[in-house]
Ligand SMILES: *[C@@H]1O[C@H](CO)[C@@H](O)[C@H](O)[C@H]1NC(C)=O
């Protein structure tokens with residue numbers, strides 16, 4: 030009896046999620062265009078972006094994309110919430126892509142992040158595009174452990190809902206855009222193991238939500254900030270940047286020491 034009750038629950042959860050999915054598909058959404066521009070600028074030998082089909086009315090059914098209840102894209106990469114629905118209720122992947130993860134507890138979210146299949150480690154190369162900055166509800170940009178080149182578009186500073194910017198372990202060059210200081214919801218900023226140059230932008234000190242910063246293994250210069258959220262970041266998260274001095278000597282060393 031318990032088993033059939035579980036089956037009925039599982040069935041009803043899946044049916045209701047699937048119905049919600051169908052209803053939400055009716056909306057049109059231009060965010061798919063921005064994502065399709067990203068797909069075209071990436072090389073994807075393992076076809077992980079194959080489901081990113083611009084002829085669908087919105088990108089919310091694409092793999093590795095999560096949307097909120099209004100069909101706005103909240104996550105690129107990382108389908109942790111789907112893993113949860115999938116393992117707990119046996120729902121098909123397609124039925125859980127719209128599940129809104131923002132209501133989950135932080136601890137749970139971190140746990141799911143580590144479990145999840147996502148666009149990290151997906152053998153992607155190519156470069157990022159300014160169009161990503163149009164996804165104004167985006168919370169998670171998870172593109173770590175690929176071979177992405179080029180620079181970080183300054184337009185990423187427009188992602189005012191962004192919680193996590195994970196671009197570590199790629200081949201990204203250029204500066205850390207000062208515009209990232211506008212990301213007032215940011216908690217995770219992991220840019221380590223790239224080819225980034227220039228200083229750590231002073232603007233980042235003003236992001237009070239920031240909990241994790243890792244810029245180790247780059248070619249950054251200047252001094253390590255010590256105020257605001259940077260008070261709590263371990264020095265190891267800055268190591269292996271030959272031109273980076275630090276921590277900031279409280280006014281004795283100028284901010285752009287060693288930056289020519
Ligand atoms: C990554 O892509 C290359 C082709 O660019 C391929 O030779 C290689 O097997 C792929 N690696 C994995 C882990 O899929």
Ligand SMILES: *[C@@H]1O[C@H](CO)[C@@H](O)[C@H](O)[C@H]1NC(C)=O
Pocket residue numbers: 176178179200202
């Ligand atoms: C990293 O990017 C540079 C160009 O910025 C390129 O010359 C180099 O081959 C790339 N490294 C890898 C491992 O792809």
